[in-house]
Amino acid sequence: MTMHxxxxxxxxxxxxxxxxxxxxxxxxxxxxxxxxxxxxxxxLRSAVGxxxxxxxxxxxxxxxxxxxxxxxxxxxxxxxxxxxxxxxKALLFAAIAALPGDLILARPSWVSYAAQAALLGxxxxxxxIPARSGGIPDPALLESAILEARARGGNPGILLLTVPDNPTxxxxxxxxxxxxxxxxxxxxxxxxxxxxxxxxVHSGASAPSASAHLESRTIVxxxxxxxxxxxxxxxxxxxxxxxxxxxxxxxDMIGIASEVWSxxxxxxxxxAAHVLSExxxxxxxxxxxxxxxxxxxxxxxxxxxxxxxQCRRPEAGFYIYPDFEPVRATLERKGVRTSxxxxxVLLDRYAVGVLPGAAFGDDASALRARVAxxxxxxxxxxxxxxxxxxxxxxxLPWIAGSLEHLRAALQDLVS
Amino acid sequence: MTMHxxxxxxxxxxxxxxxxxxxxxxxxxxxxxxxxxxxxxxxLRSAVGxxxxxxxxxxxxxxxxxxxxxxxxxxxxxxxxxxxxxxxKALLFAAIAALPGDLILARPSWVSYAAQAALLGxxxxxxxIPARSGGIPDPALLESAILEARARGGNPGILLLTVPDNPTxxxxxxxxxxxxxxxxxxxxxxxxxxxxxxxxVHSGASAPSASAHLESRTIVxxxxxxxxxxxxxxxxxxxxxxxxxxxxxxxDMIGIASEVWSxxxxxxxxxAAHVLSExxxxxxxxxxxxxxxxxxxxxxxxxxxxxxxQCRRPEAGFYIYPDFEPVRATLERKGVRTSxxxxxVLLDRYAVGVLPGAAFGDDASALRARVAxxxxxxxxxxxxxxxxxxxxxxxLPWIAGSLEHLRAALQDLVS
Numbered sequence: 001m002t003m004h005x006x007x008x009x010x011x012x013x014x015x016x017x018x019x020x021x022x023x024x025x026x027x028x029x030x031x032x033x034x035x036x037x038x039x040x041x042x043x044l045r046s047a048v049g050x051x052x053x054x055x056x057x058x059x060x061x062x063x064x065x066x067x068x069x070x071x072x073x074x075x076x077x078x079x080x081x082x083x084x085x086x087x088x089k090a091l092l093f094a095a096i097a098a099l100p101g102d103l104i105l106a107r108p109s110w111v112s113y114a115a116q117a118a119l120l121g122x123x124x125x126x127x128x129i130p131a132r133s134g135g136i137p138d139p140a141l142l143e144s145a146i147l148e149a150r151a152r153g154g155n156p157g158i159l160l161l162t163v164p165d166n167p168t169x170x171x172x173x174x175x176x177x178x179x180x181x182x183x184x185x186x187x188x189x190x191x192x193x194x195x196x197x198x199x200x201v202h203s204g205a206s207a208p209s210a211s212a213h214l215e216s217r218t219i220v221x222x223x224x225x226x227x228x229x230x231x232x233x234x235x236x237x238x239x240x241x242x243x244x245x246x247x248x249x250x251x252d253m254i255g256i257a258s259e260v261w262s263x264x265x266x267x268x269x270x271x272a273a274h275v276l277s278e279x280x281x282x283x284x285x286x287x288x289x290x291x292x293x294x295x296x297x298x299x300x301x302x303x304x305x306x307x308x309x310q311c312r313r314p315e316a317g318f319y320i321y322p323d324f325e326p327v328r329a330t331l332e333r334k335g336v337r338t339s340x341x342x343x344x345v346l347l348d349r350y351a352v353g354v355l356p357g358a359a360f361g362d363d364a365s366a367l368r369a370r371v372a373x374x375x376x377x378x379x380x381x382x383x384x385x386x387x388x389x390x391x392x393x394x395x396l397p398w399i400a401g402s403l404e405h406l407r408a409a410l411q412d413l414v415s
Numbered sequence: 416m417t418m419h420x421x422x423x424x425x426x427x428x429x430x431x432x433x434x435x436x437x438x439x440x441x442x443x444x445x446x447x448x449x450x451x452x453x454x455x456x457x458x459l460r461s462a463v464g465x466x467x468x469x470x471x472x473x474x475x476x477x478x479x480x481x482x483x484x485x486x487x488x489x490x491x492x493x494x495x496x497x498x499x500x501x502x503x504k505a506l507l508f509a510a511i512a513a514l515p516g517d518l519i520l521a522r523p524s525w526v527s528y529a530a531q532a533a534l535l536g537x538x539x540x541x542x543x544i545p546a547r548s549g550g551i552p553d554p555a556l557l558e559s560a561i562l563e564a565r566a567r568g569g570n571p572g573i574l575l576l577t578v579p580d581n582p583t584x585x586x587x588x589x590x591x592x593x594x595x596x597x598x599x600x601x602x603x604x605x606x607x608x609x610x611x612x613x614x615x616v617h618s619g620a621s622a623p624s625a626s627a628h629l630e631s632r633t634i635v636x637x638x639x640x641x642x643x644x645x646x647x648x649x650x651x652x653x654x655x656x657x658x659x660x661x662x663x664x665x666x667d668m669i670g671i672a673s674e675v676w677s678x679x680x681x682x683x684x685x686x687a688a689h690v691l692s693e694x695x696x697x698x699x700x701x702x703x704x705x706x707x708x709x710x711x712x713x714x715x716x717x718x719x720x721x722x723x724x725q726c727r728r729p730e731a732g733f734y735i736y737p738d739f740e741p742v743r744a745t746l747e748r749k750g751v752r753t754s755x756x757x758x759x760v761l762l763d764r765y766a767v768g769v770l771p772g773a774a775f776g777d778d779a780s781a782l783r784a785r786v787a788x789x790x791x792x793x794x795x796x797x798x799x800x801x802x803x804x805x806x807x808x809x810x811l812p813w814i815a816g817s818l819e820h821l822r823a824a825l826q827d828l829v830s
Contacts, residue, residue, distance in 0.1 A: 005471075005673035012470050031468050041463040044682065048456040049796070053446055053646045055427050056420075086501040086649065086676050093675045097534070115674040119512070121536065231468045232681030234501065258420035259530040260508045261501050265680055266647030267459065381464070 006111045006359035014353045025405050026375040027300075028353035030166060032229035032318065033375045034289055035384050039281045040228065040271065047270030054266055056258045057250075058084030058237070062269040065276035066237050070220075072278070075211055081239050081246065083253055084264040084272060088196050088223040088236030091253070094260075095219050095238065096120060098252035099190045101157010102149065106137050108321070108360030108368075110166050110194070125149045125156050126361060133312065134321065135165025136172045139179040146187050159189045163207050164197040164316030167360050167370035169297060171201060171315045174208040181213035190249075191218040196236075197317040199227035199286055202294035207316065216241050219249065224275060226317060227286050235268050292388055293318045297373045299394050299403060304371070307410040318374035321357070324367035327414045331367060334413075338364050350409035376402045421526045421774035429768045440820050441790040442715075443768035445581060447644035447733065448790045449704055450799050454696045455643065455686065462685030469681055471673045472665075473499030473652070477684040480691035481652050485635075487693070490626055496654050496661065498668055499679040499687060503611050503638040503651030506668070509675075510634050510653065511535060513667035514605045516572010517564065521552050523736070523775030523783075525581050525609070540564045540571050541776060548727065549736065550580025551587045554594040561602050574604045578622050579612040579731030582775050582785035584712060586616060586730045589623040596628035605664075606633040611651075612732040614642035614701055617709035622731065631656050634664065639690060641732060642701050650683050707803055708733040712788045714809050714818060719786070722825040733789035736772070739782035742829045746782060749828075753779050765824035791817045 010028035017024045057063065063079035070077035085091045093116045096103060103117045107126040117124050127137030127145045137145065137159070149156045159180065164171040184191050193210040201207050210218045223236035238253070240246035257263070264272070275282055297314035304311045304322035311322040324331055324342065336342050339356035346352040346369070357368035377387040378398050387393045394400060425443035432439050472478065478494035485492035500506045508531045511518060518532045522541040532539050542552030542560045552560065552574070564571045574595065579586040599606050608625040616622050625633045638651035653668070655661035672678070679687070690697055712729035719726045719737035726737040739746055739757065751757050754771035761767040761784070772783035792802040793813050802808045809815060 005670075005677075008468065008471055008673045008677065011468065015470075029468070033467075036464050036466045044463045045460045048459045049451050051451045051645050051647045052448075053423065053426065053444075055430075056423055086680065089674070090676045112674050115670075119671065119674060230466050232466045232678075234677065234680045255420075255530075256534065258423045259504070259527050259534060261505045261676055262420075262423065262649065263647070265501065265649045265683060268680060 005115065006355055010353055010355055023351060024347075025352045025402055025409075027371045027373065027406075028355055029375060030226075030319065030372045031231050031374060032226050032289065032293075033377045033384060034229035034388060035381045036230070037281070037285050039279070040230070040275060043271045043274040044267055047267035050266035050270060052266060054263055054269070056083075056254050056263050058082065058264055059266070059269045059273065062273040062276070065273040066239070069276040069278065070239055073206065075209070075215070075239075077239055078242060081242050081250070082237055083240075083250060083257065084235070084237045084269060085257055086234040086236065086261055086264050087225065088194070088221040088238070090257070090261055091221045091236050091238040092116060092192065092194065094253040094256040095192050095221065095249070096122065096158065097256050098249050099158045099192075101155045101189070104137060104142070104145070104156050104159045104189070105361065106135055106160075106162065108134065108167055108357055108362035109160070110162060111359050113160055114361055123154055125154065129168070130176065133165065133170035133172045133176070134168030135162035135170065136176055136180060139176050139183070142180060142183050146183070156187070157189060158192060159184045160192045160194065161210055162194045163209065164201060166197065166317060167319055167355075168312055168321040169314035169317055169319035170312050171207050177208040177210055178213045181210050184217065185214055189217070193218055193220045195220055195222045196226050198222060200290050200293055200318070201316040202290060202314065204287070204290070211239075216243055217245065224272065227289070228275065228282070229289065233268055233271065235264060235272050237272065288388055292377065292393055293374060295393055296376055296399065300371060300373045300376075300406065303403060303406050303410055306407075307414045318372055320371045320373070321368060322371060328367055330414050336367065339366060339368055340364065342367050343369055345413070346409065350413065352406060352409050420530065421770055425768055425770055438766060439762075440767045440817055440824075442786045442788065442821075443770055444790060445641075445734065445787050446646050446789060447641050447704065447708075448792045448799060449644035449803060450796045451645070452696070452700050454694070455645070455690060458686045458689040459682055462682035465681035465685060467681060469678055469684070471498075471669050471678050473497065473679055474681070474684045474688065477688040477691070480688040481654070484691040484693065485654055488621065490624070490630070490654075492654055493657060496657050496665070497652055498655075498665060498672065499650070499652045499684060500672055501649040501651065501676055501679050502640065503609070503636040503653070505672070505676055506636045506651050506653040507531060507607065507609065509668040509671040510607050510636065510664070511537065511573065512671050513664050514573045514607075516570045516604070519552060519557070519560070519571050519574045519604070520776065521550055521575075521577065523549065523582055523772055523777035524575070525577060526774050528575055529776055538569055540569065544583070545591065548580065548585035548587045548591070549583030550577035550585065551591055551595055554591050554598070557595060557598050561598070571602070572604060573607060574599045575607045575609065576625055577609045578624065579616060581612065581732060582734055582770075582772075583727055583736040584729035584732050584734035585727050586622050592623040592625055593628045596625050599632065600629055604632070608633055608635045610635055610637045611641050613637060615705050615708055615733075616731040617705060617729065619702070619705070626654075631658055632660065639687065642704070643690065643697070644704065648683055648686065650679060650687050652687065703803055707792065707808055708789060710808055711791055711814065715786060715788045715791075715821065718818060718821050718825055721822070722829045733787060735786045735788065736783060737786060743782055745829050751782065754781060754783055755779065757782050758784055760828070761824065765828065767821060767824050
């Protein structure tokens, strides 16, 4: 049985508590809680006449726009290398299904990779992340993990990298990505590079990509859910290399897409074509959103550090991944011995919703949780616009109040 | 390797020939070639602000509307029994994945069922359709097919019915559906009832549903792609029974949905909520569309009958499934010995695009093809609206011209 995705499940659970009148601090879900700017709404409005099925891969217009988008990021790309789908999640599923061999994942990593592999009956090889950043197997451990898997009769074939990362909110270094690609090449692995957070790097720098080091064997997946807060519009796309291998993988992904979801909704393809041409309004909106993500994620990180937890500084997106190991003794006295118990006590006693590290495949006994910070921007469109426009969003009453709620909870938890 | 869905593939192939200036008669694709009426366009326009992920199953509003829609069709249903997805195809995939046992299919049947089973590593048991209608295994053959499959070590667990049917355009009888349900109950099968064409019955009658005979074990899938020509909007939904079994199947379908596509795009859920409340404009539009489908499908059927092919009269949707067996000797003299060769000669020599029966799992040597008639309504919005409004659409020059093209092709083929 495939379990309901942990991230989507906690979102629904918290929505229900809120609907019942409970005041819950929603740090459980990776939704970029921002409204739809009018220039994007207009792109959808003007596409309502499009009701034909169209090509599985997406319209020429949308594929051209995506190719241009990659070209402007230094990766020469033609429209024929692009496939759209209802969300990059669907494309990850298709890529994992299309590529031969077992799946190598960072531990912890986003909840759906392992679940997709399980659905496809594909074994998973888990490799711990390095101390410096998440989203990647520790390069120092990858080679031995491959050899051990082979010795056990396994056949590691796919290396999945999440750069920038969910759950840790960090960005792997260029050197680490290069080294992982070197090992991938040595062992004939394919690389899936999940770059859904690449437009949300807080510094504005570009994130490292496997496609810069092992372009010939890398499939990039991305979409508009995070950078433009369009999760509910389900716009994802992927790029395959322009070679025989890439052509074959794309054909197989098209086959899977055509038998499971057909295509991205036609009006959403029109939105993608517009947005990926990157008019100034889009660039500015993404910059402003990213600044807000950075400010709030860092403020939340500060709260965890203040009570003695460890936490990598967030570098992209809207997540942090605190670790209560330094205060384990205190928590254990309160009966908190696992990440599940940590998440449970935070939700039940303090009305703070986070996801346990175990949901990301992390050691169950590690006292880690993923904390998403993007639903603090407000519950109404008005509040969210105000957050986006504020000079100092931390002073807005709903954000300040949430931080206060979190602070009180954490102080009591570790007292 | 999962092959590109045959129906979507021929659509793309013909679009390319047309783009290259070739005049191709497109009878290959089951797209209800009609424009978006303004009252539906407006429902999407007014939902552009919805960008949150929301629940995997769909919004309460959309689920309530779908439940009401089933209730008005005599099937008591609550919102909790409904799941939405980007297309009913995705829900068929989830249901086939969620249900245990091998898949029993009619031969011929829609192209994607067997492909989904293959993708899931699930064996298929094929049972020929009766002479009177397609979409169902011949009730006289089902029981022995189950026993034979078991004797071979198989475990038939799911009976898939397509009522009304694609590819034959027929509607199984109430008696046949009842008898199939009786056998399904006897052998503990689950039933998936694909009712995507149920709103397009030419007579206006309701189509038989397994949910009237074995409600406790039936999953119904449907959507807005056919009745409202919204294929490119990807709006599908399913109903599970309100019992322990249905709850468990739904939970498993939610799990799969959450890990592969997350949810139907939020603005499309708003469209579904509006349309499924069935304002008069929706009912009238569906009635008018169905009248057009009936007129044109029957006219195309006449052309095949006129040259000596056999063909069941179309009763729903916009398909016919002619059989050239009575003129096999003539066709064989021209080198046409299989359905693939039949489709190839029609496309290459006569610029008539149809799908070979083999694409639907039919005997390769049978000279049968699926002929979709809904792309004859015109190539522009203007032509399509005119078709919809015409007293006698067969007199419109683009439809009359297409019938003329087809007539000349068929007369030459059998001469």
